[in-house]
Amino acid sequence: MSDALRCGSAAIVGRPNVGKSTLLNALVDSHLSIVTPRAHTTRQRILGIANPPSGQILYLDTPGLHRETKRAIHRSLNRAVHAAIADADVAVQVVAAEHWDDEDAEVHAALAQRAIPRLLAVNKVDRVANKSKLLPFVEGLTRECKWDEVFLVSAQKRSGLAELERAILARLPEGEPRYGADSYTDRSERFLAAELVREQLMRQLGEELPYATTVEIERFEDRPDGVTEIAAVVWVEREGQKAIVIGAGGRRAKAIGSAARRSIEALLDRKVFLKLWVRVRAGWSDDEAALKQFGYE
Ligand SMILES: Nc1nc2c(ncn2[C@@H]2O[C@H](COP(=O)(O)OP(=O)(O)O)[C@@H](O)[C@H]2O)c(=O)[nH]1
Ligand SMILES: [Mg+2]
Structure with missing residues (x-):
């Protein structure tokens, strides 16, 4: 038995x-x-x-x-x-x-x-x-x-x-599985993609800046040709921070975008087309309404 x-x-x-x-x-x-x-x-x-x-x-x-x-x-x-x-x-x-x-x-x-x-x-x-x-x-x-x-x-x-x-x-209670045997999270692919963009921001930006950034997915679309098209907005708190994220000639944003795309492709196991925008919203990290919009509980 x-x-x-x-x-x-x-x-x-x-x-x-x-x-x-x-x-x-x-x-x-x-x-x-x-x-x-x-x-x-x-x-x-x-x-x-x-x-x-x-x-x-x-x-x-x-x-x-x-x-x-x-x-x-x-x-x-x-x-x-x-x-x-x-x-x-x-x-x-x-x-x-x-x-x-x-x-x-x-x-x-x-x-x-x-x-x-x-x-x-x-x-x-x-x-x-x-x-x-x-x-x-x-x-x-x-x-x-x-x-x-x-x-x-x-x-x-x-x-x-x-x-x-x-x-x-x-030490867990007896019970049937709550999720299907092939599930690995309850989070949406959209959320996971935003997190993987944020991971690159945290890794590739200097000391203080990462804490002033967050990521919002504006569009997440599985195209008929099997490619997933994602448009992500990087929110920062000030214009100066926007310039840093974009970098000289857009090189920083490009490096962040391509590293994030690769990890999203690895997680979702399909091809991804990722577009990144950087926008300013002053004081978002101390603004309950902005936090809600960006998905914080
Ligand atoms: N050497 C070593 N580094 C680890 C190990 N686990 C995590 N790290 C590193 O510790 C840092 C923080 O890891 P993270 O998982 O983000 O920590 P969290 O803040 O507790 O979630 C990262 O640089 C990890 O690579 C480990 O088992 N050995
Ligand atoms: Mg952690």
Whole structure:
């Protein structure tokens, strides 16, 4: 007799930059959630679906928990984290190997308010040359804070993930899969395309600018010849920022557009024609109506 199927959600939470989105992508084996070397890349809750033989796991990637809540966008990010924790059957806290600070402790405290299983994923262990250092690190953490189980993983190298997946699945409620076996997200292709454009903005623009940009898809059309035509608007807050995104002779915008097109093609598995526009909307990131228009929850 085989065990009953399990289905439920696992929230992936942690301070910025510990590798939550890389972990989600590795667990669902798609480039769903954008990854950059910068903090605060993920701006919304992203659902990624894994379909192991004995059930379905709905992973919720979340923005890093923000301390600063003065701007509307930061409040929106924190709401997304708390909503994910409130909805989840299991929480996976991600930390970076050999690093624990007050922000990590705050994330743990937020999780401890809910009576759901808590797993700890110590990520980026590939960076630690001397693995024997990891044991005292983990012992130190588990003296202070309690988790049901601890895993040493590398999201980037995809190590330790099968054990983590098994532990999550074992703690989910019994139930039939909620999504079809070939689904990998609940997000539209339109949304995923906007995110992949934003990923290139975050990667290719200098220090401050990425946080002043967002992407809106104006048109998304599957043509009869099999090509998907996408028109995307990059919103910035000031004219000067527009000039930077476009770059001398339009070269910056061109590089951003062609890298984004390639990753959209890889994700959708078809040819894409991508047009980019840059437009100014002063103060969008502190404007609740603009945030709504641009798809923030
Ligand atoms: N060496 C190493 N780097 C990682 C690993 N996982 C993520 N990263 C890097 O850490 C940075 C932040 O990753 P991201 O997934 O965006 O973190 P998030 O802010 O928590 O979602 C990126 O530069 C990733 O490539 C890992 O397992 N090993
Ligand atoms: Mg992220």
